[in-house]
Amino acid sequence: MFSSRGAVLFLFLCLCWSSSKIVVAADDDSITDPIEVSALRSIKKSLVDDYSKLSNWNRGDPCTSNWTGVLCFNTTMDDGYLHLRELQLLNLNLSGNLSPEIGRLSYLTILDFMWNKISGSIPKEIGNIKSLELLLLNGNELTGSLPEELGYLPKLDRIQIDQNYISGSLPKSFANLNKTRHFHMNNNSISGQIPPELSRLPSLVHMLLDNNNLTGYLPPELSELPKLLILQLDNNNFEGTTIPASYSNMSKLLKLSLRNCSLQGPMPDLSRIPNLGYLDLSSNQLNGSIPPGRLSLNITTIKLSNNKLTGTIPSNFSGLPRLQRLFIANNSLSGSIPSSIWQSRTLNATETFILDFQNNNLTNISGSFNIPPNVTVRLRGNPFCLNTNAEQFCGSHSDDDNEIDRSTNSTLDCRAQSCPTDYEYSPTSPIRCFCAAPLLVGYRLKSPGLSYFPAYKNLFEEYMTSGLKLNLYQLDIDSFRWEKGPRLKMYLKLFPVYDNSSGNSYVFNASEVGRIRSMFTGWNIPDSDIFGPYELINFTLQGPYRDVFPPSRNSGISKAALAGIILGAIAGAVTISAIVSLLIVRAHMKNYHAISRRRHSSKTSIKIDGVRSFTYGEMALATNNFNSSTQIGQGGYGKVYKGILPDGTVVAVKRAQEGSLQGEKEFLTEIQFLSRLHHRNLVSLVGYCDEEGEQMLVYEFMSNGTLRDQLSGIFSVIRHSGICFFLH
Structure with a gap:
């Protein structure tokens, strides 16, 4: 008879033999191209x-x-x-290369x-992938120059670096x-001539x-691009250059942004561009008068501040029904301000209109001094404000014209019910509570043709749900912020x-x-014309979606390979296969439970x-998005980030790394323990986050250096439960 050790060894050898039969069968009719497997x-x-x-690439x-x-x-x-x-x-x-x-x-x-941290250069060998349509490398730490070889990709639609x-x-x-439609190369150190x-x-x-x-x-030839919608060249140095007159002929243009480019000469007449929605020529050295032609009725934003413009404010700024921002501050404009610019506007509750004429030589307002609701007119620094006490024009104003574009978080009064962990009430559903x-999506408009989002919120929801082929009520804008x-x-x-047939909880399949x-x-x-290009920041799969990866293909196993695998499996003795299968199942379940304890978020909700x-x-x-610029500390448990909540509260977010994650019970116990600690020498616990396989503690933020800097020599430090107690 076999000893117990001999039996285990025998089973192991049988398993190896059976597995080798499977591998050989598969290798005889390989599945994925071996060249590509080696490349991966x-x-x-x-x-x-x-x-x-x-880790599963092995x-x-x-x-x-x-x-x-x-x-x-x-x-x-x-x-x-x-x-x-x-x-x-x-x-x-x-990271890496x-x-x-x-x-x-x-x-x-x-x-x-x-959105990784990859460094090094872009391999010229990417130019060999002649089928490539999307090259997406943005949000990394890549250096070096752009390879010439990328210019020979015949199917490339989008390059984002x-x-x-x-x-x-x-x-x-x-x-x-x-075939390339999108050149997204902003925020780099690209030099030389376009x-x-x-x-x-x-x-x-x-x-x-x-x-x-x-x-x-600025190459005047760019005006010959037949389909160009957005030309955005802000913060470059075209010193001594004028804006080519030919740019007035760019009939498809929706957005022209040439802010802070050291441009000189006159402002071109852009009234012949029929759908222009956004114009920013601010912080240059443009001179002469503002052209009198009326801009497109689609215009939402006109920014001409910080130039050397002279003459008067044209009356053709009146009657622009979608205008949200008209900024002409810090120029040398003179004469009267036509009040018809704002008197002609009828705004609803979701719209605002800001006119910034500060620091010019304006002496008067022609027409009524009455300002409609949601309209702000800034005239400080003009002679007009030396001769009048009109607070509505000459008072102080915030420089942040997006200060109220914070969040659209919605709340529901559904306290009679409670949702399981990772589920929540759908705030826009026709069926209450x-x-x-939900699926969580981080999303960014890279070059929107607007300046104030709430007025376009409903239009954005229609655009997004239509593009995704979803119902309008399936989308909720959890929060937004201008950057x-x-x-x-x-x-x-x-x-x-x-779907009332699915019970009380609902998920996407x-x-x-x-x-x-x-x-x-x-x-x-x-x-979209108004919302411009977008980028995906993250697509978060948590809770019931945690182990879902898009089933974009079938197994793709050929019949011959499948037959080989089956024959290889049958070759093992039936009894031995059953025993080995039992061992595999036990090992798999043990590993599964270990991973579940480490990665899955808490299934127990608490209220403290x-x-x-x-x-x-x-x-x-x-x-x-846990940017490295917000990191303020690091320890064995993970990293600490400085954060700002939507209400302006500054907090410190302690984010545990994967190896430091606690069990569900331990983490909740720590939160309850920390919530009861109150001492003048302890930072207070504000809250916690326990989802998407993450464990975070949110504390009030202590400024003026680290705790060690402030308390060295006064307190002794005792480490416990991820915080420090400080004793006299």
Whole structure:
């Protein structure tokens, strides 16, 4: 008879033999192209994956084992292999470099590394992927110049490399990108002249090159771009350059933004652009008078401040029905101000109209002094305010014209019910107080054609739900905030439809999650004239969606491979296979429970007086998506970030790293314990967040240095439960 140790060894050898039969069968009729499998392993090797987001890249086949971010075609090609269609690795906290082996993914249509911390240069080998349609590298730490080889991608629709440290000049080869519609290269260090050859691009609609180091002159040839909708070149240095008169002929243009570009000469007459909605020529050295032609009736924003403009304010600024902001401060304008500019406007409760004429030589107001509700007129620094005490014109005003564009959080009085963890009441549903699990989407308008969002909130909801093919009530704008750019960042919640056959809780099925996600990640939501281009910041799958990844393809296993696997499995003895299966199940369940204890958020809700429960979206918004610039500390438990809540409260957010996550009971016990601690030398607990596999504690913020700086030599420090007690 076998000893117990011998039996285990025998079973192990049988398992190895049976597994080898399966592997051999699969290798005889491989599934994913071995070249691409090798390339993926090289890509992983060059990356730093601190949070083990790509840990499953060591198991099975990329196309049939659901490797993170790997999406394949549904069927094999003529070569008998499956091939990668998309590599979606956005927002995974990856660092390291991009391997040149990426160029061997020759069937790829989407390459997405957005919102990581990847450094190094962009591999020129990406130019070998002739099928590539979306190149998405924005929000990293990439350096070096743009490879010439990228200009020979015949199917490229979108190139996003913004928010990196790219330097060097724009390659002239980019003039070959005949199908490219989107150039998003803002917020880098790109230098040199804009190549006039880019005027040959037949499909370009968005050119975003703001916040770079571009010099030289503005190419008049850009006016020849037949489909250009947005030209945004703010914060470059075209010193001594005038705005080409030909720009007045850009008949498709919706937005022209040339702020702080050292431009000189006269302001062009842009009245011939029929749909112009946003104009920003501020902080230049433009001189002469403002052209008298009436701008488009679609115009929402006119910014001409901080120039050397002279003459009078034209009366044609009157009668512009959608105008939200008219800024002409810090010029040398003189004469009277036509009150018809604001008297002609009838605003509803969701609209505001701000006119900033400060620091000019304006002496009078022609017409009525009455200001309609929601209208602000700023005239400080003009002779008019020396001769009158009109507080409504000459009083102090906030410089932040978006100060009330904070949040649209809605509340429901549904206290008689309570939702399970990760579910919440759908605030816009026609059925009150039913619990549903939302999808959480971080979303940003990169170059909107408006300055005040609440007036367009309903229109945005219609646009978004129509593009996603959802009902209007399925969308809730959880919060929004203007950022530097200006750009509009928001957090969206998408709720499943009400279905009374499903009980009291509602979720999207897996195929619908995949469909919605692919609408965002594939940029399949149609562009909007007023809202402009968008970018996906994150697509959060929590609660019932935690283990869902878009089922974008079938297994793709060929019949021969499937037959080989089956035969290999049968080759093992039936009894041994049953015993081995039992061992595997036990091991899997043990591992599953360990992972569940570590990663799953709390299933128990608690209510503590004075302690708030925050959502992950609220914490991400408060800390600018946990940007490194907001980090104020780090310890063995994780990192601490400075955050600002929507009501202006400054807090410190302690975010536990994965290895420091506590069990559900321990974490809730700690919160209850901390909530009872009150001492003048202790920072108070404000709230907590326990969702999306995250554990965060939110404290009041202590300014003027660290606690150690303030208390060194006075208190002794005792470490306990993630906080410090300070004793005299």
